[in-house]
Amino acid sequence: MKYAASINGNEFTIEIIDEKTVIVNGKTLTVNFDSVSGQPVYSLIVDGKSYEAYVYPGDEDWQVLLQGQLYPVKVEDEREKRLRAAAGGAVADTGEYHMKAPMPGMVVSVSVEEGQEVEKGQVLVILESMKMQNELKSPRAGTVNRIRVKSGDSVEQRQTLLSVA
């Protein structure tokens, strides 16, 4: 199976031939790949060189933490790549954004009102967790349209706090 992987626009063509053989950018390599006791820690031995990495699923990519560095890797198989090419490139930044609590905690304040225009990076909510006040910022410009929490509320992880359209 053929895949296209990219890190910040840097593309790698990777073909998986069988369990032990891969071709990376035209170069054939012998690999031995294993997850370490079922954890998101993976061990890779490639042509005798041993690496270990954490692999976390991101929103649209994999976050690979390797020797103290984080690599955001987008992986597509050939079919997905062709589909995307047919659709005419990347999906635009539209649709509703739902701000979710990144951790359980208590809402200290909601700094915006429904219907308010917000800038990218503007503080929307202050959430207290582990004795620290954390500012949650808008990932893009838009209009706040549904606020589901108020100050003093306890929230669970991933609970939706408000939406920006």
Add this chain to the structure above:
Amino acid sequence: MFTKVLIANRGEIAVRILRACREVGIETVAVYSEADRQALHVRYADEAYLLGPAPSRESYLRGDKIIEIARKCGADAIHPGYGFLAERDDFAEACEEAGIAFIGPKPSSIAAMGDKAVARATVLKAGVPVVPGTEDVGNMTDEQLLAVASKIGFPLLIKATAGGGGKGMREVVNLDEMPVLIQSARREAEAAFGDGNVYLEKLVEGARHIEIQILADAHGNVIHLGERECSLQRRHQKLLEESPSPFMDEELRNKMGAVAVKAAKAVDYINAGTIEFLVDKDKNYYFLEMNTRLQVEHPVTEMVTGIDIVKEQIRIARGRQLSYTQDDIKLNGAAIECRINAEDPYNGFLPSTGRIEHSLLPTGPGVRVDTGVYPGFEITPYYDPMIAKLIVWGETRGQAILRMRRALEEYRIVGVRTNIPFHQTMMNSHRFMAGQYDTRFVEERFSMEQIEEGRSEFPDIAALIATLVTHDQTQRAAQIVRRNERDTSNWKWVGRWERMHR
């Protein structure tokens, strides 16, 4: 002389104190909240008693309950650790009244150093230099603060009188923005300490945060154990400490050590304590505050001096003389401590909670890990995000850095995100290696974005690993679909099933 110690704390420090007690043959009592039933300090202690629900206010801050438990189980001493009740003079006093030894200073010393304004005035009288700021005060109104601000000069810091750990602290660059900042500082101080009082202090620019560990016994002996460099901070929270400081020389160490001893004597200090100083580029030093307790970062001093500070604390509290004189204290080699926090350095250092699924601790020569967590333990939002301290020792600072790099790479924690990559990036930073950093370094001149700067080393390997994971998932998804298919016909299967239930 006491024989059973109750540890009024949780996490790694409770475990640290338990270990010292065990080694000197003292029985140990743990207390715990409902969230900590499975915590390591509960598992390691000889006895353990429930305090109450998870929030600190209803558990680890319940001094009355803790003393009651101590009485009931016959604990004749209490070690408060750091945080929680460690710097509450009323708690130390209540212990005394209950006839329980408090392993720490006298209530009067805690009170004198606990109110930052009183502390400044006290040490100033003893001839210890302090950062210019509001001198006389406890309860200043906003108007008074604004009036005195221009006399001190900008930039300046608003600090909580009852403060610590950077809470209720604000930096002010001009008078216009000051009223708003005073309000938010007061609010935060009120929430954290139940006391909204603040005072002002001149901001020393390019400053280093260097502290001196002292030990004092009840017989008038006071010694210092050299310094700890604590300049690497984020939002006034220390992240990494080392001893000795790369900025320090023998002459300055002796001078500051003598001043620290003087400051401790000014409040009749007994037990272990730490005097924090700000040191500017020209090696002028100013008293910042005294922490009247064991510090988080005490292990770096233990590594270079060979002294077990917690055991000395116990010895002092038992009324005995210090085991060392000032001449015995020699700093050998270099030690570094990295605070491992459940925080995601790639996502604004947001706290990360969850169950520790897997953990592999670094070991080997010169490595020490102080932690209270283990696989299966749940990191809750109720307490501090620090889950472990990784400490290494090396013959030289360079050796210690290399060893820390090795140990950080070995450390695996799965289940929560940690700031280990932050420390790894720091260990590779040229400024850190050269020892050229101040308290602003992390926030102003340090970046996690190595990849964008073209310093990434293994993008091809990362791409390959991600692809193999994707491939694995696709394959497994295909297998799950197939799993429902039976190897025999459904008719045969139904027949067997019916016969089985006949």
